Amino acid sequence: MNRYGQYVFPIIGKYEGQMIAGSPTPKVLEGNWEGNWAAILRFPSLSQAEAFYNSPEYQPLRELRMSELTDGDTILLFEGN
Numbered sequence: 001m002n003r004y005g006q007y008v009f010p011i012i013g014k015y016e017g018q019m020i021a022g023s024p025t026p027k028v029l030e031g032n033w034e035g036n037w038a039a040i041l042r043f044p045s046l047s048q049a050e051a052f053y054n055s056p057e058y059q060p061l062r063e064l065r066m067s068e069l070t071d072g073d074t075i076l077l078f079e080g081n
Contacts, residue, residue, distance in 0.1 A: 004069055008061050015052035017043040036070060042080070049077050 012019065022039040043049040052058060053075070066073060 004061055004064055008058070011055065011058050011061070012041060012052060014057075015043060015048045015055070017041050017049065017052055035074070046077055046079060 009019070018041065020040040020042050022037070024037050026033065026038040041049070043052065053062075
């Protein structure tokens with residue numbers, strides 16, 4: 001996670017995002033938890049979140065996250081207040 005974290009946070013910041021919460025052990029109240037890390041990121045808009053996710057600088061880290069750091073992925077984008 002250190003290899004990922006040290007590089008991803010500056011990219012998140014470049015797109016005006018911030019990490020609101022993150023945990024390798026979220027408390028599951030309903031359903032099943034299949035992952036090994038949960039994070040909530042906030043961006044000023046959906047378009048900036050998508051720009052971060054699709055950015056050329058994030059792509060190598062995305063591959064690292066998918067191939068080495070997670071057992072299963074679910075990424076959701078939704079508008080908040």
